Amino acid sequence: xxxxxxxxxxxxxxxxxxxxxxxxxxxxxxxxxxxxxxxxxxxxxxxxxxxxxxxxxxxxxxxxxxxxxxxxxxxxxxxxxxxxxxxxxxxxxxxxxxxxxxxxxxxxxxxxxxxxxxxxxxxxxxxxxxxxxxxxxxxxxxxxxxxxxxxxxxxxxxxxxxxxxxxxxxxxxxxxxxxxxxxxxxxxx
Amino acid sequence: xxxxxxxxxxxxxxxxxxxxxxxxxxxxxxxxxxxxxxxxxxxxxxxxxxxxxxxxxxxxxxxxxxxxxxxxxxxxxxxxxxxxxxxxxxxxxxxxxxxxxxxxxxxxxxxxxxxxxxxxxxxxxxxxxxxxxxxxxxxxxxxxxxxxxxxxxxxxxxxxxxxxxxxxxxxxxxxxxxxxxxxxxxxxxxxxxxxxxxxxxxxxxxxxxxxxxxxx
Numbered sequence: 093x094x095x096x097x098x099x100x101x102x103x104x105x106x107x108x109x110x111x112x113x114x115x116x117x118x119x120x121x122x123x124x125x126x127x128x129x130x131x132x133x134x135x136x137x138x139x140x141x142x143x144x145x146x147x148x149x150x151x152x153x154x155x156x157x158x159x160x161x162x163x164x165x166x167x168x169x170x171x172x173x174x175x176x177x178x179x180x181x182x183x184x185x186x187x188x189x190x191x192x193x194x195x196x197x198x199x200x201x202x203x204x205x206x207x208x209x210x211x212x213x214x215x216x217x218x219x220x221x222x223x224x225x226x227x228x229x230x231x232x233x234x235x236x237x238x239x240x241x242x243x244x245x246x247x248x249x250x251x252x253x254x255x256x257x258x259x260x261x262x263x264x265x266x267x268x269x270x271x272x273x274x275x276x277x278x279x280x281x
Numbered sequence: 282x283x284x285x286x287x288x289x290x291x292x293x294x295x296x297x298x299x300x301x302x303x304x305x306x307x308x309x310x311x312x313x314x315x316x317x318x319x320x321x322x323x324x325x326x327x328x329x330x331x332x333x334x335x336x337x338x339x340x341x342x343x344x345x346x347x348x349x350x351x352x353x354x355x356x357x358x359x360x361x362x363x364x365x366x367x368x369x370x371x372x373x374x375x376x377x378x379x380x381x382x383x384x385x386x387x388x389x390x391x392x393x394x395x396x397x398x399x400x401x402x403x404x405x406x407x408x409x410x411x412x413x414x415x416x417x418x419x420x421x422x423x424x425x426x427x428x429x430x431x432x433x434x435x436x437x438x439x440x441x442x443x444x445x446x447x448x449x450x451x452x453x454x455x456x457x458x459x460x461x462x463x464x465x466x467x468x469x470x471x472x473x474x475x476x477x478x479x480x481x482x483x484x485x486x487x488x489x490x491x492x493x494x495x496x497x
Contacts, residue, residue, distance in 0.1 A: 112343065119336055124328030127335075132326050141335055152343050163317055170320035211328050222325040241322050269318055276321055 096214025100165035108155045115152060121212050122166070123148070125219075126173045132242050133177040134184070143180055147173045166218075174241075181244040225275035233268035236261055388461050392421035404473075407493025409453070409460055411474055420464050422453055422474070427460035435481045438462055439488045442472035449485040450474070 100121075106114035123144060130140035150157070151169065158168045211219070226234060239245045239253070247265070251258040395414040396403055404411040409424025422438055430436055436453035450464040453476060466472070479489040 110345065112340075115343070116336070119339070123331050123335070125323050125326075127331035128327050128329035129323040131329050137332070141332060144331055145335060145339060148339055149342060152339075164320075167317045167320040170323040174319050174323060215324065215328065218321070219324040219327065222321045225321075226325055237322075241319070242326060272321075273318055276318070 094164075094214070096212075096218075097164045097166070099214070101160055104155060104158060104160075104165055107151070115148075118151070118165075118169075119148060121215060122169055124211055125215055126170060129170065129173055130177045130180075133174070133181050133244055136184070139180055139184065140177070143173060143177045147176055178244040221276065225272050228275050229268050229271055233264045233271070236264045237268045237272075240265060388463065391463070392423045392461070395419070395421060404495050406474060406476055406495050409476065409493065411495065418465055418467070420466055420474075422460065422462040422464065422476075424460040427453075427455050429455050430478055433481055434478055436460070436492060437477045437479055437485055437488070438464060439475045439477060440466060440472050441475055441488075445472075447475070447488050 100118070103114040103118050107118065126144045126147060127140055130143040131137065134140050134143065147169065150172070158165060162168070229237070235254070236250055239250045240247070245253070247258050247261045251261045254261070392412050395401055395417065396412045401412065401414045404413075406422065407424070408427045409422050412421040412423060427436075436455070438450040438453050440448040440450050442448075450466070451462055453460050453462045473495050475488055475491055476493045477489045478492040479485070483489070
């Protein structure tokens with residue numbers, strides 16, 4: 093288990109007992125990536141704020157919802173944020189008309205606001221690993237993953253937009269996830 | 282999660298998750314892997330500093346943690362758990378429909394009152410919770426985000442005690458993603474409950490396919 097994951101477990105344990113300092117520590121670590129994710133999906137700062145706010149509030153109110161036996165805390169929490177953000181996007185029809193650049197996995201130089209955010213060492217290290225793993229994906233697989241994950245689009249929409257059969261979308265998505273999973277698992281070893 | 286990464290229609294995703302995934306070890310493992318991937322992709326997108334007002338806003342809303350929570354507050358906690366259980370992609374209604382809300386809220390309030398009693402036990406049984414107030418002859422089984430049983434099948438609750446035949450307690454009814462049952466038991470009995478998934482037209486003689494049992 094990584095040190096960061098171990099720290100998260102301890103912070104979560106303290107959070108379960110109502111420790112606000114533990115809550116703040118988890119906020120400092122995960123609010124920036126959570127907000128970055130929510131903002132990329134919603135393209136609306138207010139909506140992104142609400143997504144992150146609701147996720148942290150749910151964590152405070154029901155910390156027992158995280159089961160350490162099921163995986164690292166970061167998996168639980170960021171999946172929660174992603175789920176809420178996708179629901180928000182699909183609810184807000186007008187959010188479909190967001191700029192292509194928001195979904196780009198490689199932020200343009202002047203928009204790499206991650207440079208302005210001092211992520212803690214654990215988060216920063218994980219980002220490097222994941223981005224490296226993403227570069228191993230063929231462009232067509234990476235594109236469908238971008239559209240599904242960062243734009244919250246359904247497979248039908250992706251197929252229509254790319255002009256490919258829906259079966260191809262499914263195949264590419266699954267292949268991308270398997271490849272990514274394999275690459276990241278090797279990193280964890 | 283399944284919807285977002287696979288792009289499946291919500292209804293199809295919910296059907297798969299409710300009907301197929303629980304019984305398929307390959308799909309359960311795949312889903313767990315996808316959830317992990319979802320978190321990792323969040324890192325890939327990069328971080329953005331949230332507004333400075335967000336943490337103070339949260340601080341204003343963080344209720345003091347108190348084991349003796351009142352039923353309304355515990356209901357708010359349960360509602361939070363509904364949203365969090367939704368993380369697993371289970372079919373969840375974020376709120377209850379007005380047509381069912383009054384009766385269901387009354388049921389759940391009763392259960393949460395029991396949960397707030399000193400010495401009450403709350404035991405996870407799969408996605409549900411068994412709630413028992415000390416010395417009470419009534420136990421509640423309550424769960425948000427419980428998948429609806431497939432057509433023709435129903436959840437059944439059994440009481441299992443050492444040295445005794447299993448006793449059928451009743452059906453666990455799921456409405457709007459919320460499962461609830463109020464059951465009568467002998468409070469002196471040391472026992473645990475099982476939740477099975479069985480054909481609706483079968484006689485409840487012995488426990489069938491176990492859906493969930495209490496966490497160890």
